[in-house]
Amino acid sequence: MVRVMIVDDHAVVRSGLVNLLHGKMGIEIVGEAADGDEALVKAETNVPDVVLMDLSMPHGKDGLTATGELKKRMPNVEVLVLTMHDDEEYLFRAIQAGASGYLLKSAPYEELLSAIHHIASGNAYLYPSATKRLIGDYLDKAKNGEHAGTYDLLSDREKEILAKVAQGYSNKEIAEALVISVKTVESHKSNLMEKLGLKTRPDLVKYALKKGLLSFE
Structure with missing residues (x-):
C-alpha cells in the first residue's frame, strides 16, 4: 500500500x-x-x-x-x-x-x-513532454557547441561541486560540506562551467541530470 x-x-x-x-x-x-x-x-x-x-x-x-x-x-x-x-x-x-x-x-x-x-x-x-524538451534543448546546445567541454576534463573536486550545485546547495553549504572556503567554491564553479560550456544554473542542472549526477533519494 x-x-x-x-x-x-x-x-x-x-x-x-x-x-x-x-x-x-x-x-x-x-x-x-x-x-x-x-x-x-x-x-x-x-x-x-x-x-x-x-x-x-x-x-x-x-x-x-x-x-x-x-x-x-x-x-x-x-x-x-x-x-x-x-x-x-x-x-x-x-x-x-x-x-x-x-x-x-x-x-x-x-x-x-x-x-x-x-x-x-x-x-x-x-511528464513526457518535459523529458522531450529537456533532451531536445540539450541536443540543440550540443549541436551549437555550447557543451563542447566534457565531464572528463573536470577535476575530482570540480565534479563534487558540480553535483552539489545541481542539487541546489548554496556556495556556503558546499564550502562547509567540503571544508573549503566559499571563494574556493566560487573559483571551482566558474572553472567547471567554463570547461563544460555552461552559463546558467538550469544549464548545469540539465547537464548533471543527463550525466546521472542528481540523486532523488
Whole structure:
C-alpha cells in the first residue's frame, strides 16, 4: 500500500484527488494540507510514502520551499509535484529542491497513478513532454557547441561541486560540506562551467541530470 498525502491550497482539488485515488491500485490517502507549513507538520505525523505537492500556494510556505524542507527532515519521503505550471524553470527548481517527479494537473488519471507508483518505487518521473524538451534543448546546445567541454576534463573536486550545485546547495553549504572556503567554491564553479560550456544554473542542472549526477533519494 502506497501512503499518499495531498498538498494543495484548493479544498476542491484536494477533495477531488482523495476521491480519485483513495483505495485505488494500492493507494491510501493518509493526510491533506493546504500549504507548505501544514504539510511539514502533517508529514511528520502521518509519515506518507509520497507527497503530491502543489507549487503555487499563497499562504504559508510555497511548494518549492516545502519540498526542500521536507526532504531535509524526511529524506525517505518522495515528492511528486502536481502543478499547472508547464514551465522549464519550475521543473528544474523542483528537481533542485528534491522532488522525485513533476506532473501537470492536466495529466490523465492513469498517468497520475503510474507516476505515484513510479516514484514510490524509488524512480524519478517527468511528464513526457518535459523529458522531450529537456533532451531536445540539450541536443540543440550540443549541436551549437555550447557543451563542447566534457565531464572528463573536470577535476575530482570540480565534479563534487558540480553535483552539489545541481542539487541546489548554496556556495556556503558546499564550502562547509567540503571544508573549503566559499571563494574556493566560487573559483571551482566558474572553472567547471567554463570547461563544460555552461552559463546558467538550469544549464548545469540539465547537464548533471543527463550525466546521472542528481540523486532523488
